[in-house]
Amino acid sequence: MSHPPEQTHIDSVGTYVKILLALLVATAVTTAVSRVDLGAFSTVVALGIACVKMLLVALFFMHLRHSTKLTRLVVLGGLLWLAILLLLTLTDFATRGILGVPGK
Amino acid sequence: MADHAPTETLALRVQFDTEAQQKDAATLGMWLFLITEIMFFGGMFAVYTVYRSWYPDVFAIASSSLNEIIGALNTGVLLLSSFTMVLAVRAGQLGQQKAIVMFLILTLLFGGVFLGVKAYEWNQKFEEHHIPGQAAFHLDGVLPGDQGHAQLFFSIYFAMTGLHALHMVIGVGILLILIVQARKGRFSASYYTPVDVAGLYWHFVDIIWIFLFPLLYLIDRHLVK
Numbered sequence: 001m002s003h004p005p006e007q008t009h010i011d012s013v014g015t016y017v018k019i020l021l022a023l024l025v026a027t028a029v030t031t032a033v034s035r036v037d038l039g040a041f042s043t044v045v046a047l048g049i050a051c052v053k054m055l056l057v058a059l060f061f062m063h064l065r066h067s068t069k070l071t072r073l074v075v076l077g078g079l080l081w082l083a084i085l086l087l088l089t090l091t092d093f094a095t096r097g098i099l100g101v102p103g104k
Numbered sequence: 105m106a107d108h109a110p111t112e113t114l115a116l117r118v119q120f121d122t123e124a125q126q127k128d129a130a131t132l133g134m135w136l137f138l139i140t141e142i143m144f145f146g147g148m149f150a151v152y153t154v155y156r157s158w159y160p161d162v163f164a165i166a167s168s169s170l171n172e173i174i175g176a177l178n179t180g181v182l183l184l185s186s187f188t189m190v191l192a193v194r195a196g197q198l199g200q201q202k203a204i205v206m207f208l209i210l211t212l213l214f215g216g217v218f219l220g221v222k223a224y225e226w227n228q229k230f231e232e233h234h235i236p237g238q239a240a241f242h243l244d245g246v247l248p249g250d251q252g253h254a255q256l257f258f259s260i261y262f263a264m265t266g267l268h269a270l271h272m273v274i275g276v277g278i279l280l281i282l283i284v285q286a287r288k289g290r291f292s293a294s295y296y297t298p299v300d301v302a303g304l305y306w307h308f309v310d311i312i313w314i315f316l317f318p319l320l321y322l323i324d325r326h327l328v329k
Contacts, residue, residue: 008127008197010194010197010198011194013191013194016187016190016191016194017187019187020183020184020186020187023183024180024183027176027179027180027183027317028176030317030318030322031172031173031175031176031322034172034318034321034322034323034324034325034326035325035326036326037326037327042324042326043323046318046319046322047315047318049318050314050315050317050318050319053311053314054311054314054315057186057307057310057311057314058307058311060190061186061187061189061190061303061307061310062303062304062307062308063193067131068128068131068132070128070132071128071131071132071135074132074135074136074139075135075139077139078135078138078139078142078143079142081139081142081143081146082142082143082146085143085146085147085150086146086149086150086153089150089153089154090153090154093154093157093158094157
């Protein structure tokens with residue numbers, strides 16, 4: 001067997017070039033927008049752009065678009081655990097002192 | 105058993121039914137490893153989140169002392185290396201052995217440039233006395249009582265960029281091994297799994313930087329002129 005397995009999906013170079021350009025533009029945008037006063041939204045915008053870049057890299061460069069359902073499920077599971085790590089940590093740190101300490 | 109052995113190839117080991125099954129298993133295994141890496145870095149992102157929420161103003165001043173233009177250009181270099189890495193994987197899919205070697209070498213070069221720029225940036229921090237734990241540590245624009253919090257930012261900066269750079273160094277080692285193997289003609293259209301999973305690793309390290317760059321370099325830059 002010298003031919004690739006049938007389900008191997010080969011993207012064109014043009015597709016990868018477009019993704020690279022999108023990633024570079026997003027990097028320039030996030031750098032430029034950090035000088036603009038957006039208040040609390042500056043963090044939201046910065047992380048939003050980073051998430052878009054992550055999706056582009058994961059879906060195209062890491063071939064998640066063509067991955068098996070099991071692989072995709074495992075990746076989503078990993079992100080779920082990361083969300084638990086961050087959110088449950090913040091349930092402590094973000095709410096400390098809200099109710100005060102009895103007796104003090 | 106013995107009569108099976110001669111038919112075993114790199115692309116189809118005896119324990120798998122089909123080449124596709126073997127490839128899926130390799131991809132899944134690599135992703136599982138990457139998820140342990142997500143959790144590894146995740147702990148540091150949690151530390152970052154907590155301290156930035158406690159000392160937002162100091163973190164903004166400390167972040168603005170980093171050179172965001174160099175950071176952005178270096179991000180571009182790393183994205184370029186991911187681009188050449190995915191082209192190496194594509195060359196593997198097509199069985200173009202010379203192209204695999206060429207794109208792996210390009211990836212190695214861009215990775216090396218990234219690490220070189222990183223070393224330059226770290227050296228700048230030493231010259232500016234922005235090294236946490238240094239007796240001479242001083243960050244302009246921060247009250248004397250908040251200097252410790254500024255040191256916290258730089259501790260997190262060095263820990264996270266350092267851990268990221270360590271992954272890059274390991275990636276460079278992997279690339280060197282792959283280049284040697286690719287030059288020997290080990291990879292073909294039916295077997296390029298090492299290039300494929302090394303690509304997953306390289307892109308993962310890229311994604312970590314995609315988050316590190318805005319979180320470390322771009323905090324509220326409008327506040328500090």
